[in-house]
Amino acid sequence: MKKAPRQHTHDPSIFINRELSWLAFNERVLEEAADKSVPLLERVKFAAIAASNLDEFFMVRVAGLRRAADDDESTPDLSGSSPADQLQMVSERARAFVKTLTGLVGETLLPALAKIGVRVLRWSDLDDSRRAALGMYFRDELLPVLTPLAIDRARPFPLLSSLSLNIAVLLKPAAEETEPRLAVVQVPVRLPRLVPIPEQKGTSFALLEDIIQAHLAQLFPGQEMVETTVIRLARDAELELDDEGGRTHLELVEKELRRRKRSDVVRMEIDGGASAAFVETLRQQIDIEPDGVYAQPGPLDLRVLMQLCDVPDLDEHRDPPLQTVDALAGDTRDMFSILDDRDVLLFQPYDSYDPVLALLAQAASDPDVLAIKQTLYRASAGSPIVASLKQAAERNKQVTVLVEVTARFDEERNIQWARALEEAGAHVIYGVRGYKTHAKICLIVRRGARGLRRYVHLGTGNYNERTARQYTDFALMTTKATIAEDASAVFSALTGYSDPPRLKKLVMAPTGLRDRVIKLIDRERRRAEQGQPAEIVAKMNSLIDDEVIEALLLASQAGVKVLLNVRGICALRPGVRGKSENIQVVSIIDRFLEHARAYLFQNGGDEELYLSSADWMTRNLDKRIELMFPIEEPAHKARVIGALRAMFRDNVKARWLGPDGQYKRRPRGSEPPFRVQQAMQDEAQRAVTIARGREGVSFVPE
Numbered sequence: 050m051k052k053a054p055r056q057h058t059h060d061p062s063i064f065i066n067r068e069l070s071w072l073a074f075n076e077r078v079l080e081e082a083a084d085k086s087v088p089l090l091e092r093v094k095f096a097a098i099a100a101s102n103l104d105e106f107f108m109v110r111v112a113g114l115r116r117a118a119d120d121d122e123s124t125p126d127l128s129g130s131s132p133a134d135q136l137q138m139v140s141e142r143a144r145a146f147v148k149t150l151t152g153l154v155g156e157t158l159l160p161a162l163a164k165i166g167v168r169v170l171r172w173s174d175l176d177d178s179r180r181a182a183l184g185m186y187f188r189d190e191l192l193p194v195l196t197p198l199a200i201d202r203a204r205p206f207p208l209l210s211s212l213s214l215n216i217a218v219l220l221k222p223a224a225e226e227t228e229p230r231l232a233v234v235q236v237p238v239r240l241p242r243l244v245p246i247p248e249q250k251g252t253s254f255a256l257l258e259d260i261i262q263a264h265l266a267q268l269f270p271g272q273e274m275v276e277t278t279v280i281r282l283a284r285d286a287e288l289e290l291d292d293e294g295g296r297t298h299l300e301l302v303e304k305e306l307r308r309r310k311r312s313d314v315v316r317m318e319i320d321g322g323a324s325a326a327f328v329e330t331l332r333q334q335i336d337i338e339p340d341g342v343y344a345q346p347g348p349l350d351l352r353v354l355m356q357l358c359d360v361p362d363l364d365e366h367r368d369p370p371l372q373t374v375d376a377l378a379g380d381t382r383d384m385f386s387i388l389d390d391r392d393v394l395l396f397q398p399y400d401s402y403d404p405v406l407a408l409l410a411q412a413a414s415d416p417d418v419l420a421i422k423q424t425l426y427r428a429s430a431g432s433p434i435v436a437s438l439k440q441a442a443e444r445n446k447q448v449t450v451l452v453e454v455t456a457r458f459d460e461e462r463n464i465q466w467a468r469a470l471e472e473a474g475a476h477v478i479y480g481v482r483g484y485k486t487h488a489k490i491c492l493i494v495r496r497g498a499r500g501l502r503r504y505v506h507l508g509t510g511n512y513n514e515r516t517a518r519q520y521t522d523f524a525l526m527t528t529k530a531t532i533a534e535d536a537s538a539v540f541s542a543l544t545g546y547s548d549p550p551r552l553k554k555l556v557m558a559p560t561g562l563r564d565r566v567i568k569l570i571d572r573e574r575r576r577a578e579q580g581q582p583a584e585i586v587a588k589m590n591s592l593i594d595d596e597v598i599e600a601l602l603l604a605s606q607a608g609v610k611v612l613l614n615v616r617g618i619c620a621l622r623p624g625v626r627g628k629s630e631n632i633q634v635v636s637i638i639d640r641f642l643e644h645a646r647a648y649l650f651q652n653g654g655d656e657e658l659y660l661s662s663a664d665w666m667t668r669n670l671d672k673r674i675e676l677m678f679p680i681e682e683p684a685h686k687a688r689v690i691g692a693l694r695a696m697f698r699d700n701v702k703a704r705w706l707g708p709d710g711q712y713k714r715r716p717r718g719s720e721p722p723f724r725v726q727q728a729m730q731d732e733a734q735r736a737v738t739i740a741r742g743r744e745g746v747s748f749v750p751e
Contacts (some may be wrong), residue, residue, distance in 0.1 A: 059599055061129030064620050067593055068110055068135055072142045074103045074284060074617040077638045078465070078703055079146070081155055083683045089165065089366040089642070092156055097358075099150060100351035103143070104212060105427045107316045108286035111139060111357055116413045127595050127620055140340050151345050154354070166251030167360050168244070169348075172259040178265070179246055183255055187264045194240070195261065197268045198482055200231040208335040211284035211312075213536070214258050214350055217331055218265060221273040229275055231330065233662055234268060236261060236279075242353045252360050253515045256348055278323035279370060280331060281349045285312040311351055314341070321346045321496065332659055371518060373401040374733045384408040384526075385415070385495060388504055393526040393674065394685040396692065397510065398641055401734035402517035405506060408526065409434050411492045412504075413441040419501075420494040421486050422621040424486055424674075427526075428466060431740045434512050435466050442474035451478045451543055453486040476543055481674055484559065488676040489524075489662050503533035509554075509660055509677045520644035521726075523660050529554075543674065558663055558675035563596070566678070568598040568664065569650050569657070576653055577608040584651040584691050588614040589642065589664045593623055597665045605631040614696040615706075616643040624708040634706035635697055639726045647693055648677070658686050692729060699725040 050253035056298075081087055084093035125131055130138065141204055159169060183722040197218075198207045211217050214220045214236035217542070219229050235260050236242075243254035265277060277534050319328055321344045332342055358367075376395055380387055384407050387393065393404060410433070412418045422442050428435050442448040452467040464479075480486055489508040494501060510522030528534075531553045538550035539557060549560035556565045556624045562614040570585065577583035585604065592598065592613060598621045610634040613619070637643050646661045663675035672733070680686050701724040 052329075058129070059595060060628070061125070061127065062259075063600070063622050063625060064127035064129075064595075065128060065622050066128040066135060066138065067618055067620055068114070068139050069109065069142060069710075070104075070618045070620060071106060072139070073710075074148060074636070074638075075099055075106070076146060076149075077154070077636060077712060078102065079150060080639055082158070086367055089158075089161055090360075090363060091368055092650055093162065093354050094358045096150065096154055096158060097352050099356040099637055100354070102351075103146065103150075105286075105498075106509055107143075107283045108211065111136070111143075112285035112287060112313070114139065115313070127598075135635075136340070143344070147343060149346055150351065151346055151650045154351055158354070159734075160649075161237060161361065162357060162734050163367060167250065167357055167363070168253040169357070170246065170253055170255055171261050171347075173257070175246075175255070179255075182247065183244065183260050184264065187260050187267075189271065190240070190269060191237070191257075191261060192264075194237050195234055195268060195710075198235075200233065200334070202261060206231075207281050209233070209235065209280075210238070211286065212350070213281070214242075214455070215280050215282075216258060216265070217278050217280050217327070218269065218274060219276040219327055220269065221275055224743055229332065232252075232269070234265070242358075243356050254357075255532070256353075258348070262432045262524075269647055276327050277325060278320045278327060278345060280330075281318040282314045282319075282335065283316040284314055294337065316341050316343060318343045318345060318349050320344070322589045366626075371736065372730070373518075374399060375403065376400045376659065377404055384411050385504065386529050388526055389497075390500070392529070392682055392685065394680070394682075394688060395524040395526070396645075396688065396729070396733070397517045397522045397524070398519065399521075402514050404432050404526065405512070405524065406437075406514060408435045408493070408504070408506065409437040409491070412495075412710060413437040413444065413446070415495065417496045418493060419496060420449070421491070422449045422451075422493075422536075422544075423491040423512070424451045424453070424488050425463070425467075425512055426453045426487060426489070427516070428463070429513045429515045430462065431580055431719055433514060434437055435470065438475060439470055439473040439546040442470065443475070449540070449544060450475055450477040451479070452480065453541075454479050460705055476521075481543060484672060485668075486674040486676050487662050488539075488557075488674050490536060490539065490676060492533070492540060503536065504528055505536045507536075507660070507676065508645075509662055518592065520642045522645045523647065525660065525680065525685070532587055539676070550602055553681055554661075556661075556677040558673055558677075559668060559671050561660075562663060562675055562677055563594075563670040566597060566670070567600050570646070571602050572595070572652065573608045573609045573650055574600075574604040574644055575652075579602065581653055582651060583607075584612070585647040585648075585654075586614075586690075587665075588643075588645060588647045588693055589662045590616050590646070591618040591666050593618055593664075593666045597670075601632060602629055605629050612694075614643070614693070618705060622710060623706055627634060629708075633697070634711060635699070635708065636697060636704050637699055637702050637725060638703040638704070641726070643724055647689055649693055651689060656686070656690070658689055660689070671714050695728060698723050702726070 078095055079099045083219045113138050115133050118136055123131050129519055196218045216234045218232040222230060240257060242257050244257055244260060246253040246255055261279055265274060282394055298594060314335050317335055317337050318562045328344060328447050360697060377387060412421055438448055439449060450470055452463055454463045467477045491506040493504040506524060506526050508524035510520055510521060535555040538552060540568045541547055542550045556562050573583040591613045601611055609631060613634045615634055616636055621636050623629050648659045650657045659677045660680060661677035663669040669675050680689055700717045700720055701722050706712055706713055
């Protein structure tokens with residue numbers, strides 16, 4: 050039964066389709082891979098990231114569109130396109146993207162790597178001695194692991210893992226049969242995809258699937274092969290946590306993880322050399338529509354390029370090593386003494402993440418610490434934060450950890466270390482049913498000379514020391530009573546039974562964040578209508594929510610200057626005369642992933658500045674536990690505002706969104722180059738005093 054289409058009250062022409070906007074973001078990532086001014090190994094890294102991004106796009110976004118189209122849903126998106134229309138647009142744009150990506154890798158990046166001594170050799174490139182060496186590797190390391198899977202009436206097509214590589218084999222018909230026989234050999238996922246080839250000079254690799262293909266006769270002795278090819282499937286990865294009586298939230302997640310392995314295939318990649326008949330045979334066996342088949346030149350799964358970035362002794366082809374600043378340099382006191390004295394603002398990766406790790410480590414060992422409460426969304430493998438929480442629990446401190454087990458593609462890891470925390474004695478809450486917990490907050494309760502004191506860490510990024518060196522994020526560490534009281538109220542609401550907390554400083558989604566954001570935007574609009582200067586400067590990963598966008602449009606039409614730094618998806622079309630002409634949108638794609646969320650409102654000169662875990666997306670405002678918090682100390686405020694405004698001065702890595710929906714670099718002219726990430730890194734080296742909260746130093750000099 051068809052669902053009635055939603056009647057949008059806004060003008061669809063002012064909105065950009067979400068999926069096409071995401072593909073535009075990935076195209077900007079790919080531009081970095083094509084940019085000759087970027088060091089070669091960094092270009093290779095960007096190509097691998099673009100390939101990985103596209104996998105997730107198909108498994109989540111395209112899968113959702115496919116489900117909607119299959120259910121005959123006709124509800125248009127914000128730009129007025131139905132799911133079926135979007136699938137067609139996405140297919141055309143994605144195919145063009147894949148063609149550009151594979152062409153760049155095969156024609157530019159791999160030859161450039163070969164020139165510096167790093168080669169990925171196909172089987173046809175190898176001489177007899179190299180083939181013999183790899184033949185021994187196949188016999189000793191591969192053959193015992195491989196399992197050929199025949200496909201016939203008694204043995205259906207196997208359930209191939211999502212994103213795994215597989216070799217499809219077409220064999221001549223058996224005696225008294227007329228149809229060729231089909232078989233599949235899965236490429237082992239736990240063996241290195243790139244197999245080193247001994248060389249006197251340089252570094253050479255062979256692909257695991259090439260070695261297997263060259264030795265298939267040993268897996269099918271006495272059989273004549275007609276054709277072989279490499280295939281790779283992407284499956285629907287969305288979790289559907291429907292309520293089921295008697296099941297806990299954790300049990301539902303585990304059940305859905307098992308279902309994910311059997312979910313529908315949304316894309317089949319196949320080596321471009323496969324015959325049309327073989328492609329059609331496989332398509333029917335896998336049960337995928339023709340528009341889901343992507344024939345492309347090998348190698349498939351270009352995520353493998355990331356391994357080439359780790360080849361040693363090639364530092365001249367990488368970005369210079371990251372030089373982080375110790376925000377607490379020269380202060381030898383423990384973290385509690387420092388925070389008793391002042392707040393600390395951190396800006397990763399320019400500031401070291403060590404103060405966060407030190408705070409948790411000291412809390413675990415300090416006998417005066419009574420309790421630790423923390424949210425965890427994506428922790429690293431072997432996380433020192435998880436280790437500190439375990440140690441604290443083992444020392445009989447009250448440790449409460451709210452683990453978001455539905456953090457996409459990290460579900461299994463999150464479940465594993467959450468159970469380890471439970472075994473250590475921590476109280477673990479496996480998410481809040483119906484909402485994803487995306488807030489980044491830690492609360493430590495400690496007994497001091499003057500009674501109990503609470504120490505709070507709030508951030509825009511995950512508690513992950515590895516991504517803290519790759520993502521830009523802000524964090525505030527404070528003992529301010531109003532924020533500490535709010536933090537306690539937030540945890541009480543998340544772990545127990547209570548009405549939505551009445552907060553003094555923090556703003557929480559889904560209970561109050563949407564209303565606060567809309568009110569802040571509307572306040573700027575009213576000031577503009579009264580003839581006062583009005584401005585909004587905002588930084589986020591994605592801008593999609595229609596209510597927020599419509600509030601921004603009204604503000605723009607009233608004369609509010611709106612500067613938006615949106616790294617990824619932006620559904621708002623800026624610069625449209627009479628509608629959004631006062632709105633500018635810039636995207637920065639550079640060495641570090643721009644991940645911080647910061648929101649500045651001019652407020653008649655009494656500027657209000659907020660940091661948040663939330664983007665301006667419907668899911669963040671309505672379907673997630675999120676937090677927004679103010680930055681009020683003058684030095685901290687100056688640093689964040691300086692960083693915010695500097696984004697719009699970048700003339701090296703910035704792309705500006707036009708009213709036509711296209712991203713373009715602006716001509717630099719006679720202006721000197723200004724690369725915001727490099728400027729911030731340089732300034733952090735010079736201005737470590739700002740991280741100590743001292744006044745009188747500007748963050749990014751004009």
